[in-house]
Amino acid sequence: MACKVAWDLPVEEHRLYIETIGGGGVDLPGGQWPNLHMKWKPVFTQKCINCRGTDSTEGMPYCVYNCTTEALTSGDVDDLNSAISREMERLRGMGYTISQRPAWEGTREGVYYAEKQL
Numbered sequence: 001m002a003c004k005v006a007w008d009l010p011v012e013e014h015r016l017y018i019e020t021i022g023g024g025g026v027d028l029p030g031g032q033w034p035n036l037h038m039k040w041k042p043v044f045t046q047k048c049i050n051c052r053g054t055d056s057t058e059g060m061p062y063c064v065y066n067c068t069t070e071a072l073t074s075g076d077v078d079d080l081n082s083a084i085s086r087e088m089e090r091l092r093g094m095g096y097t098i099s100q101r102p103a104w105e106g107t108r109e110g111v112y113y114a115e116k117q118l
């Protein structure tokens, strides 16, 4: 919603989409009752490539700046003291795997996902 408001996007346009990880389709869990599992992953598309935010968002993309749970972090991964590098190190220490989507998917480059097997 932050993205749509900031960029004044029409109702039908989204710059990211939400992927369901679990069962065979959108919002369908995997597994067997009562051991069902499902999670969601935001996938940033190439429409995000030029999104850098503004001074009012401290240079962060609007989705990152407005994320109330701080699930998203942005910054320079080559700077070991940046917020994102420190967050990646913290998550690795908690057993998370850090990965990127394959380039052939055409999603935004430079996005890393932290995931932990349950």
Ligand code: SF4
Pocket: 002, 003, 004, 015, 016, 044, 045, 047, 048, 049, 051, 052, 061, 062, 063, 064
């Ligand atoms: S990176 Fe920018 S364009 Fe992409 S979803 Fe976030 S706010 Fe929207």
